[in-house]
Amino acid sequence: MMKLGWAIVAAITLALPANGQELGGLARLDADASAITGVRDKVKIDLALSQGVPYRVFTLDDPPRLVLDFREVNWTDVIADRLNDAANVSAVRVGGFRPGWSRMVVDLNGPFALETSALDLDPQAGSARLQVTLGRVNAAEFAARSGAPAAQGWDLPPVDTAKERPERDPDAPLLIVLDPGHGGIDPGAEAGQVAEKDLMLSFARQLKEALLRAGGVEVVLTREDDSFVSLERRVAIAHRQGADLFLSLHADSLDEGRARGATVYALSPDASDAASAALAERHDRADMLAGVDLTGADDIVADVLMDLARMETQPRAELLARSLVRGIEEMGLPLNSRPLRAASFSVLKSPDIPSILLELGFISDGRDLDNLVDPEWRDRMAAAITDAIRAWLIADAAAAELVRQ
Secondary structure (H helix, E strand, O other): OEEEEEOOOOOEEOOOOOOOOOOOOOEEEOHHHOEEEEOOOEEEEEEEEOOOOOEEEEEEOOOOEEEEEEOOEEOOOOOHHHHEEEOOEEEEEEEEEEOOEEEEEEEEOOOEEEEEEEEEEOOOOOOEEEEEEEEEOOHHHHHHOOOOOOOOOOOOOOOOOOOOOOOOOOOOOEEEEEEEOOEOOEOOOEEOOEEHHHHHHHHHHHHHHHHHHHOOEEEEEOOOOOOOOOHHHHHHHHHHHOOOEEEEEEEEOOOOOOOOOEEEEEEOOOOOOHHHHHHHHHHHHHHHHOOOOOOOOOOOOOHHHHHHHHHHHHHHHHHHHHHHHHHHHHOOOOEEEEEEEEEOOHHHOOOOOOEEEEEEEEOOOHHHHHHHOOHHHHHHHHHHHHHHHHHHHHHHHHHHHHHHO
């Protein structure tokens, strides 16, 4: 076995075949030969890979977690939590993070700092074994040693934090940004083999086709594949594109209680009910669970901008929310018993773009799940949303004319 290097805290180690040959396809994880173990003051991560790949490892705080980034690992058929046999680890997630990146996030039950990291390569077989060890430290030391490293080629592209949308031709078609919720390492709600991220991407594509067939609009998706897109970047995409409307698509799940049917959410600093507040918290927490480093991030949704949104954009968004509820109802599709709600979702906080979050149903409900995977039902829902947006356009233009008068 040939040791290629090790990293402490946040250094980057590049591992390539010793004979200089090109890597054949993506690396894969041998889950049966991999494990996360540890008791008391230690955590050990042992990953068996089909080939060596460049990687980096670092920790993030609040909550404490270890992040392993790879270029690139195919996680197909890997059930991450089955790797975990460590008392000091509460959960493990794997998935795509953005194009070219794969990520593993290990939730730590306390402050465990990185001690060693080494990737051993078998020069004959080309396989590799990555071993990472962590040791318990105090909270202050863990916080001081945590944070994503700044290194060329691994850093995220800068987020466009412009507060104003670009100028667009007033005669240009309406630009709608559809936001398929979750993605990549963040699966969203799950029911058996069905993941919210897959359902929403598939439905967003259907809805895009329906909107384009109706004419008079352009449609942009915040993600076109199974990639992780942070909440901040979803909003930035809408701003950069100069969107006229932002619609975030989700499918909720309840661990307790029973609920079904579509629910439409508009922005409000005060949630309309406890369930809406809890849902907004779960959605916003997804960024942290995916290992996003928010240190030093620009706040493009500052309080002053939210105040401006309430004055002008928010009434237009609320009008759109009512139109969506009416469109779904007129199509005879299931609505929640309280279909119109409000909460402080981060993706709804654009100051100058009417923004709505639509929960198409509850994948924890058998009937809703059957609907969500039924192409015919999704076609009807896409038609209902398309009709609702067209109706909103007419009402929104009439309201703007009254304001000008």
